[in-house]
Structure formats: structure tokens, C-alpha cells
Amino acid sequence: MSSPEQLEQQKRQLRQHLRSLRNDLSSQQQQLASQQLAELISHSPYYRTAQHIALYLANDGEIDPQYILENAVAAGKHCYLPVLCPNNSLRFSRYRPGDKLTLNRYAIPEPSHPDYIPVAALDLVLMPLVGFDRSGGRLGMGGGFYDRTFAWLQQSSSTEHPKLLGLAHHCQEVATLELASWDIPLSAVATDKELLII
Ligand SMILES: Nc1nc2c(c(=O)[nH]1)N(C=O)[C@@H](CNc1ccc(C(=O)N[C@@H](CCC(=O)O)C(=O)O)cc1)CN2
Numbered sequence: 001m002s003s004p005e006q007l008e009q010q011k012r013q014l015r016q017h018l019r020s021l022r023n024d025l026s027s028q029q030q031q032l033a034s035q036q037l038a039e040l041i042s043h044s045p046y047y048r049t050a051q052h053i054a055l056y057l058a059n060d061g062e063i064d065p066q067y068i069l070e071n072a073v074a075a076g077k078h079c080y081l082p083v084l085c086p087n088n089s090l091r092f093s094r095y096r097p098g099d100k101l102t103l104n105r106y107a108i109p110e111p112s113h114p115d116y117i118p119v120a121a122l123d124l125v126l127m128p129l130v131g132f133d134r135s136g137g138r139l140g141m142g143g144g145f146y147d148r149t150f151a152w153l154q155q156s157s158s159t160e161h162p163k164l165l166g167l168a169h170h171c172q173e174v175a176t177l178e179l180a181s182w183d184i185p186l187s188a189v190a191t192d193k194e195l196l197i198i
């Protein structure tokens with residue numbers, strides 16, 4: 001049995017390992033992965049039926065949803081980016097390519113004139129992952145931002161709520177990730193190789 005401290009330590013090491021794997025991908029590999037991801041997502045009912053879609057600007061070797069953003073905007077869908085809040089949760093602001101951005105405390109660009117949507121009004125949230133397993137377990141950057149933002153989903157009985165779709169490179173899959181009580185399970189994971197519905 002591992003102690004909570006040992007589990008945290010293991011999680012930190014795994015995070016470091018998976019982040020270095022994705023940062024080692026060449027720009028050609030990144031580009032191809034991003035195109036393959038967009039192709040897979042474009043056929044998914046989660047995407048096709050969604051009008052309000054949260055995504056992110058790729059950072060730290062993350063798989064890049066830029067082509068999904070372009071397709072979505074061309075199809076008249078509304079896209080949103082995460083903005084860090086003082087209580088360490090996220091709000092999502094409307095984003096159109098070309099909008100003005102400012103760097104947040106992690107040097108990730110976010111909209112400088114936020115135009116927020118209530119999170120419950122999002123149809124689909126494309127979440128950046130550091131790691132995932134095949135049963136919906138996820139490992140993020142360790143800030144707990146997405147977990148805090150979507151904690152209300154665990155109590156929600158409504159079927160009308162955002163679907164959480166994690167995005168990752170296929171090399172970020174791990175056998176099992178132990179879920180903490182606050183971890184919000186994913187509805188699906190998409191990589192450059194497959195769309196995995198959970
Ligand atoms: N592209 C993208 N945007 C995102 C996230 C993300 O994972 N990816 N987030 C998902 O939550 C939020 C930002 N969360 C983040 C959490 C930690 C670090 C990070 O680099 N941590 C450093 C330590 C930095 C420090 O503490 O000063 C590190 O671990 O090396 C970055 C983003 C909102 N926006």
C-alpha cells in the first residue's frame with residue numbers, strides 16, 4: 001500500500017515522464033498528429049452536434065486542436081478558451097482566431113477581453129491531458145483547474161451537460177491511473193490514432 005505522499009510523488013514522476021515524451025515529438029510529428037486528431041474528431045457525434053465548444057491553445061507539447069478550431073469556426077460553431085480565475089477554477093471566454101490575447105501566469109495566452117459563457121451552456125469541452133487510461137482516468141498539469149471547474153457534474157442529474165473529451169498524443173496512454181475522489185471522469189478520449197468512447 002502506498003501512502004498519499006507516495007501516490008503524489010508517483011503522480012509527479014509520471015507527469016514529468018509523459019510531458020517529456022510529448023515535448024520530444026518533432027514539429028512534423030506534432031503537425032501530423034494535429035491533422036489526424038481533427039479528422040477523427042470531425043466524424044464524432046460529440047463534435048457534430050456541438051454548437052459551443054471549449055478548447056485550448058497548445059502548450060508544453062500538447063496535441064494541438066488548432067485545426068479543430070478552424071473547422072469549428074468555419075462551420076459557424078462558437079469556440080471558447082479557458083481563463084484562470086482567482087479561485088483556481090476556469091471560466092471560458094469566446095474566442096475567434098485573431099482576437100487579442102494576454103499571457104496568464106503560466107505564460108499561456110488567454111483572451112484579454114473576456115466574453116464568458118456559463119460552463120453549463122458548453123456542449124463539448126476538449127480538455128488537454130498529460131496522461132489517460134482506457135477507462136476515462138486522466139492526469140492533467142496538476143493544478144486541479146478542470147476538476148474544480150467541473151466538480152458540479154458529479155452531482156448533476158441533468159443529461160444536458162457538457163461532454164468532456166480529453167485530447168492527447170497516443171504516447172500519453174498509461175495502463176491505469178488511480179482516480180482521486182475529485183477526479184471527474186471523461187466521456188471520451190481522442191488521440192491522433194483513435195477516438196475512445198468511455
Ligand atoms: N494549453 C493549456 N491551457 C490550459 C491548461 C492546460 O493544461 N493546457 N490548464 C489546465 O489546467 C490550465 C492551466 N494550467 C496549468 C497548470 C500548470 C502549468 C505549469 O506549467 N506548471 C509548471 C509549474 C509552474 C509554476 O508553478 O510556476 C510545471 O508543472 O512545470 C501550466 C498550466 C488552463 N489553461
Ligand SMILES: Nc1ncnc2c1ncn2[C@@H]1O[C@H](COP(=O)(O)OP(=O)(O)OP(=O)(O)O)[C@@H](O)[C@H]1O
Nearest residue numbers: 138139140141142143144145146147148151180182
Ligand atoms: N473539486 C476540487 N475542489 C478542491 N480542490 C480540488 C478539486 N479538484 C482538485 N483539487 C485539488 O487540485 C490538486 C491537483 O489535482 P490533480 O492532481 O487531480 O490535478 P490535474 O487533474 O492533474 O489538473 P487539471 O485539472 O488542472 O488538469 C489536488 O491536490 C486537489 O487537492
